[in-house]
Amino acid sequence: xxxxxxxxxxxxxxxIHLFPNLAFCQSKQVVPRAESDSSKGxxxxxxxxxxxxxxxxxxxxxxxxxxxxxxxxxSLTPENVMKxxxxxxxxxxxxWVPADEIVNFAQANGLKIRGHNLCWHNQTPDxxxxxxxxxxxxxxxxxxxxxxxxxTVVSRYKGKxxxxxxxxxxxxxxREEYFRKxxxxxxxxxxxxxxxxxxxxxxxxxxxxxxxxxxxxDSVKREKIIKMVQGLQKAGVPxxxxxxQGHWAVNEPSKDQLERTLKRFAGLxxxxxxxxxxxxxxxxxxxxxxxxxxxxxxxxTAEKExxxxxxxxxxxxxxxxxxxxxxxxxxxxISDRNSWLDNFPVKGRKDYPxxxxxxxxxxxxxxxxxxx
Numbered sequence: 001x002x003x004x005x006x007x008x009x010x011x012x013x014x015x016i017h018l019f020p021n022l023a024f025c026q027s028k029q030v031v032p033r034a035e036s037d038s039s040k041g042x043x044x045x046x047x048x049x050x051x052x053x054x055x056x057x058x059x060x061x062x063x064x065x066x067x068x069x070x071x072x073x074x075s076l077t078p079e080n081v082m083k084x085x086x087x088x089x090x091x092x093x094x095x096w097v098p099a100d101e102i103v104n105f106a107q108a109n110g111l112k113i114r115g116h117n118l119c120w121h122n123q124t125p126d127x128x129x130x131x132x133x134x135x136x137x138x139x140x141x142x143x144x145x146x147x148x149x150x151x152t153v154v155s156r157y158k159g160k161x162x163x164x165x166x167x168x169x170x171x172x173x174x175r176e177e178y179f180r181k182x183x184x185x186x187x188x189x190x191x192x193x194x195x196x197x198x199x200x201x202x203x204x205x206x207x208x209x210x211x212x213x214x215x216x217x218d219s220v221k222r223e224k225i226i227k228m229v230q231g232l233q234k235a236g237v238p239x240x241x242x243x244x245q246g247h248w249a250v251n252e253p254s255k256d257q258l259e260r261t262l263k264r265f266a267g268l269x270x271x272x273x274x275x276x277x278x279x280x281x282x283x284x285x286x287x288x289x290x291x292x293x294x295x296x297x298x299x300x301t302a303e304k305e306x307x308x309x310x311x312x313x314x315x316x317x318x319x320x321x322x323x324x325x326x327x328x329x330x331x332x333x334i335s336d337r338n339s340w341l342d343n344f345p346v347k348g349r350k351d352y353p354x355x356x357x358x359x360x361x362x363x364x365x366x367x368x369x370x371x372x
Contacts (some may be wrong), residue, residue: 212243
């Protein structure tokens, strides 16, 4: 019996040596091919489709996240440091260092850069809107300040930043309201939108200029956005791109909802980009609220993971389908280690909205995104 066993082992080893592919063909079918190639990143899988970007901070470029960024992405968006408040906190003072760090990193490593953003109702300091006595400035003064700001920022990075989110989120979420009632709108009416694009184009005629907004999958808001953009086009305003932020969740969008959205925006004949993609593992809520007892379970459960995988897979199937109009997809933050959704809509509630986990390892959703 012992001799037979030894003979069988020797034959098995010889078989494996002579026919290694046949011996292990079953195990090769179990492991996805993409998952076995750790040298490839999202940018490689999608190189014939569109650039894959990510929003970053200067700090992330000095951490262990830098290696992941270089492996996976070929486009960067500064998450916060180019917004009006951080980069222009006082009328006669600009804070260039953080933004310069991101631009220098991108240029040194051959990455594209999207500028974000030039005009927004949030993170814009009060000095833009007030005179020395604290009273609201005139329309003329506010537009002059906007022009000075845009001209200075865009000129500094001319030839380095290929695209700008020029105007951000001016359309109201309230169904009966068109424009947001912001300080920009109260002082300038709708004119500031066209002026912002004009000033940006004058500062860098080669940069692609985007209007950027969220909740674009909602049919009512979508039509208001399209109405506004079509009005700019008709007036000859140099708007060249439409940015769909893509802050979505496990319960929305549906496949039909997203396809209708992409098809509708494709009709604008502009460059289309997904500019701030993340998929929350919680049902979508649009307004900040206090934490409740049911928010205490923040574990990344198998159920949450399964739903997130399905939405990511569906989204990228449609992105690939519309590759003729989509010219970029950018994730908003690098990994689950740090996401703005950890504090919105519920302050302090941990979310897991990205393709990489806290340890920077690809999640199961990642492999569904790259298997095609």
